[in-house]
Amino acid sequence: MTREDIPIVADEDVVRVRQVVRSYAQRAKLSLVDQTKLVTATSELARNTLTYGGGGSAVVELLGEGRRQGVRASFRDDGPGIPDITLALTDGWTSGQGMGLGLSGARRLVDEFDLDTAVGRGTTVTVTKWSR
Ligand SMILES: Nc1ncnc2c1ncn2[C@@H]1O[C@H](COP(=O)(O)OP(=O)(O)OP(=O)(O)O)[C@@H](O)[C@H]1O
Ligand SMILES: [Mg+2]
Numbered sequence: 001m002t003r004e005d006i007p008i009v010a011d012e013d014v015v016r017v018r019q020v021v022r023s024y025a026q027r028a029k030l031s032l033v034d035q036t037k038l039v040t041a042t043s044e045l046a047r048n049t050l051t052y053g054g055g056g057s058a059v060v061e062l063l064g065e066g067r068r069q070g071v072r073a074s075f076r077d078d079g080p081g082i083p084d085i086t087l088a089l090t091d092g093w094t095s096g097q098g099m100g101l102g103l104s105g106a107r108r109l110v111d112e113f114d115l116d117t118a119v120g121r122g123t124t125v126t127v128t129k130w131s132r
Contacts, residue, residue: 002062008046009055017046020060021073027062028069029131037109038071038129044102045075045125053077053123070130078122085115
């Protein structure tokens with residue numbers, strides 16, 4: 001199996017995302033440090049999907065591109081969307097009770113980061129990490 005679809009509707013689904021991402025990161029032969037970076041990033045994104053998106057789903061994929069392998073994880077919700085992306089990606093900015101470090105931290109921990117959001121429509125965040 002090279003692709004897994006995980007609903008995110010409750011706390012335990014965040015744990016499930018962590019487990020699946022860890023397993024895929026091992027299969028992609030990411031270093032232990034990079035595995036942990038990706039697990040940390042995806043854990044933050046799954047938490048945001050639950051807290052701000054009102055739930056959604058994750059898709060975790062194993063990628064193969066020539067000699068390198070990677071893992072891509074995408075988090076989608078049909079929640080309120082993010083009105084100001086720059087603000088949301090600013091270290092320390094939160095609209096709630098958080099630390100405001102989830103999105104900005106996640107971006108720093110991965111190789112590719114894509115944020116697609118529309119107010120009233122929802123949010124999709126996609127991150128990728130490659131073996132090197
Ligand atoms: N999926 C989402 N849907 C709507 N808004 C979001 C979503 N993800 C993030 N946001 C907005 O972006 C802000 C910044 O997110 P970020 O994860 O960086 O911080 P936080 O969740 O508030 O705190 P932390 O993750 O450090 O506990 C959030 O406070 C929220 O307003
Ligand atoms: Mg967060």
